[in-house]
Amino acid sequence: MTVITALANQYYLYIRKDKKPIAWDIYDTKPPFEFSLTTYFAKVFQAIEKSSVISGLVFYVTWNEIDELPSYGQNVVVFVLGDEWYRIPKYAHKVRAVFKCVGTRSILGCNPLLHPSLLNLLTLIQFLRILVVGVPGWVNYHWHKFKNLALGKGQITPIYDIPLGYHNSKNLPIKNIESRLYDTYFSGSVIHREYPVWSLKSWLGTPKALSRKLMISTLNKFQQKHPQFKVELSITGGYHNRTSEDERSYCEIMMDTKICVVPRGTSFETTRLFEGMKYGCVLVTEALPSRWYLDGAPVIKINDWQELPGILKNLLENKELMAEMHNKSLNWWHDKCSEAVVGKYVIGKLNREFKGNLGVNLDPP
Structure with a gap:
């Protein structure tokens, strides 16, 4: 892997498991491979870097890869930006933290019984499909959660919800x-x-x-x-x-x-x-x-x-x-x-959940 030494942490765009991770300079206005949300999340990561609160972490930014990562460990943080199946990544128990757009909990958003319609029927079918597709990840996650508690290893990594942000939003003067x-x-x-x-x-x-x-x-x-x-x-x-x-x-x-x-x-x-x-x-x-x-x-x-x-x-x-x-x-x-607020949220979660682990600085200098 190419290491970006100018940053306190390393950032990689990870498309899918049959491709190598791509080193990402988060200050580059034209990333080597652009997911739809990299403009927003580049600024989130810039806020993290600017804070100087955390260092030594490897951030993998993926669209919807929930099966495998290039590496695992207590220095690995994952951002899943585009998984609309609400799945729990299979590797959640093997990394430091998972931040996920859209989240892991779907909603029905309508009442097909009180308001029957083709739209509400299809919404119900989609909702049920999402529940079925999510079963393997849910079982895997909760099995490891139970196993860690049974062995006295404590809780495994929570999965944190984060906003989608924008695709490409210019900074324009706000009009009345x-x-x-x-x-x-x-x-x-x-x-x-x-x-x-x-x-x-x-x-x-x-x-x-x-x-x-x-x-x-x-x-x-x-x-x-x-x-x-x-x-x-x-x-x-x-x-x-x-x-x-x-x-x-x-x-x-x-x-x-x-x-x-x-x-x-x-x-x-x-x-x-x-x-x-x-x-x-x-x-x-x-x-x-x-x-x-x-x-x-x-x-x-x-x-x-x-x-x-x-x-x-x-x-x-x-x-x-x-x-x-x-x-x-x-x-x-x-x-x-905003990007600064989400960056602060990420830092806060890393600080609260994982403060004091060896090899990673999570305290302000």
């Missing part, structure tokens, strides 16, 4: 909510991949696709009924198909947007939520999981996108409420989800 051009805005995909004709998904759809189709249909009807409001829609080919020009346009329009609608993706938690929050948009979302950085967040949650027209109209006709939600959104980003 009243002066923004767009009343509401959505840019994104409805179907990000084509399924073969024999797949049920090609006929029935997915929770993401059905939810977004309903949201877009509702927004179009809202604009027809209320032409005085400016609704901006841009349907793209997929999250990973954005060009750098798309990113600039997306950021600039988002900063010029009053209300950001946040439909679910494959999971309920999406980068759009944090991008809108960072820019001080008023956020309208579907169900959200219970996380330390989401509990109490200043968002408006809806059960059905058909509720959206009434919510939009009420918000846009209440300038005081819009200004209040705008400020709360900015403050929540700054206090709960």
Whole structure:
């Protein structure tokens, strides 16, 4: 492995087990292999380095590799950024700490019995699939947890939830909510991949696709009924198909947007939520999981996108409420989800759980 000596800790991008880890200079604006979230997490790691609190650790940053790592030990910390199956990594008991976007606990987010619909049925099926897929990791983790306690070795590594952050969010001057051009805005995909004709998904759809189709249909009807409001829609080919020009346009329009609608993706938690929050948009979302950085967040949650027209109209006709939600959104980003705060959270967890182990400095100099 190539060691980056300029840093107090070593950082590697680890794509999958059949590839070698790639040394990552977290200050490089163009990493050797760019996951969708490296811009945000590079700044998280920079905050860790700037603090000078921890040193001598090896950070593996992976997208969804939950089976193997290049090495293990009490100096290894893992960040899993893109596993939307909510799985517990098989190696969790062999490393110092695991930090995971999306987490390990899925939510149903609807009531298919009280509100029967194709969308809620598919959501239930997806939820059950996630539970089944997660069984091996859950059994493995709790077996090692029991074994450690039985042998008097203490508890094994907890798995910590962390926010997704943003894909690529420019640092733009915050615009006053009243002066923004767009009343509401959505840019994104409805179907990000084509399924073969024999797949049920090609006929029935997915929770993401059905939810977004309903949201877009509702927004179009809202604009027809209320032409005085400016609704901006841009349907793209997929999250990973954005060009750098798309990113600039997306950021600039988002900063010029009053209300950001946040439909679910494959999971309920999406980068759009944090991008809108960072820019001080008023956020309208579907169900959200219970996380330390989401509990109490200043968002408006809806059960059905058909509720959206009434919510939009009420918000846009209440300038005081819009200004209040705008400020709360900015403050929540700054206090709960910003790179510096997440970096401090990581340091705090490493300090609390593993302070005093030989070979790793976890105390301030």
